[in-house]
Amino acid sequence: MPRIPLLDFYVEKLGAEPGRFGDWEVPMLYTSAIEEHMSVRTSAGFFDVSHMGRVILKGPDVLDLIQKIYTKDLSKVKEGWLSGPTLALNEYARVKDDEMLYKVSDEEWLLVTNALVREKMLSYIKEIASKHDYHVEIRDMTFDYSMIALQGPRSPQILEELGAGWAADMKVLEFRINEEIMGRKVFLISRSGWTGEDGYEIWGEHKEIAGLVEKLVEKGVKPAGIIARDTLRMEMGFVLGGHEYGEDPLKYPCALSLRYGLGAISWKKHGFIGEEALRAYRREGVRWIRVGVKMGKKAARIIPREGAKLVVEDQVVGWVTSGSFSPVLKRGIAQAYIDARYAIFGEPIDVEVRGKLYQAKIVDFPFIRK
Numbered sequence: 001m002p003r004i005p006l007l008d009f010y011v012e013k014l015g016a017e018p019g020r021f022g023d024w025e026v027p028m029l030y031t032s033a034i035e036e037h038m039s040v041r042t043s044a045g046f047f048d049v050s051h052m053g054r055v056i057l058k059g060p061d062v063l064d065l066i067q068k069i070y071t072k073d074l075s076k077v078k079e080g081w082l083s084g085p086t087l088a089l090n091e092y093a094r095v096k097d098d099e100m101l102y103k104v105s106d107e108e109w110l111l112v113t114n115a116l117v118r119e120k121m122l123s124y125i126k127e128i129a130s131k132h133d134y135h136v137e138i139r140d141m142t143f144d145y146s147m148i149a150l151q152g153p154r155s156p157q158i159l160e161e162l163g164a165g166w167a168a169d170m171k172v173l174e175f176r177i178n179e180e181i182m183g184r185k186v187f188l189i190s191r192s193g194w195t196g197e198d199g200y201e202i203w204g205e206h207k208e209i210a211g212l213v214e215k216l217v218e219k220g221v222k223p224a225g226i227i228a229r230d231t232l233r234m235e236m237g238f239v240l241g242g243h244e245y246g247e248d249p250l251k252y253p254c255a256l257s258l259r260y261g262l263g264a265i266s267w268k269k270h271g272f273i274g275e276e277a278l279r280a281y282r283r284e285g286v287r288w289i290r291v292g293v294k295m296g297k298k299a300a301r302i303i304p305r306e307g308a309k310l311v312v313e314d315q316v317v318g319w320v321t322s323g324s325f326s327p328v329l330k331r332g333i334a335q336a337y338i339d340a341r342y343a344i345f346g347e348p349i350d351v352e353v354r355g356k357l358y359q360a361k362i363v364d365f366p367f368i369r370k
Helices: 007-014 033-042 062-069 115-131 155-161 165-169 206-218 226-236 275-284
Strands: 017-021 024-029 045-048 053-058 081-089 095-105 108-113 137-140 146-151 175-181 184-190 199-204 288-295 309-312 315-326 331-339 348-353 356-363
Touching (some): 024 226, 033 045, 045 226, 053 062, 053 115, 062 108, 081 275, 108 115, 146 155, 155 199, 199 206
Antiparallel strands (some): 045 146, 053 137, 095 108, 146 199, 175 184, 288 331, 309 348
């Protein structure tokens, strides 16, 4: 089982409790998941997200390759900007992965995959490049760098205090290559993240990131583990592979059912893999819709877990894909698929937990409004 490169550093220096996330050993928490969560919402925290796959694509046909694989039109992206999230589909319009892409130049792009599918996506991208005779060099750089996410409303101020005031001037989804923060060289810094808060993702050589982490801790930035990262994404209604989406058409609805938004699908674009099936679903409509489920006051401490049934008038009309406790709302929340005929925001719905029904409400995303 691979482990993030700085795991021993986090355990020995910061008291991290390690655990397994997917196929990786990562810091699960440091003190309290709720405390770490609220630090990100109200101040700032950082995560090590080195388990995310990082791939470099170089060559004259790189745009043709990514236009073939992804649902978003990437032809207008400017150098120094991220685009995404966008979806890689299979022929049944099920989602292989949702990814962010970074345009370094016309012939060089970076992409970030989800940890569970890194090797699978690498093989798939190479397969498509070979099949269509695209001249593109594809290299996995996941183990070359550590990657941390500094997240929270104080993030720009903290970087300014560390001598990187220029970072506060960066726009959302802008990135820079080969910068320095407090004398620490970083390969890449982007104004992006997966928490719903302002923040940055920073890639660098392992020793440089370790040094930067020490500076962040000195500034009062709280280290946070994967448990808090999951509750943060849940409050925003962000999806996770293997829960809200996957390739199996018997287990997961099509990409449209995700209600992804954010321009993840460019309908004016043609020729991407899975397009035919996706347009057929668009014409015919979909049965299942991803919605939020918020537990009622009397069942606030109940946490709906993956697979829990959703019930209306004694009829099972959907199922939970992932659930957690929301530290901000102080109650259980879940993402779920529900029969589109019952997907009415504000309507009550029952959730079956350990054989008992608890009242909840169908809501839209995000669960919390900024």
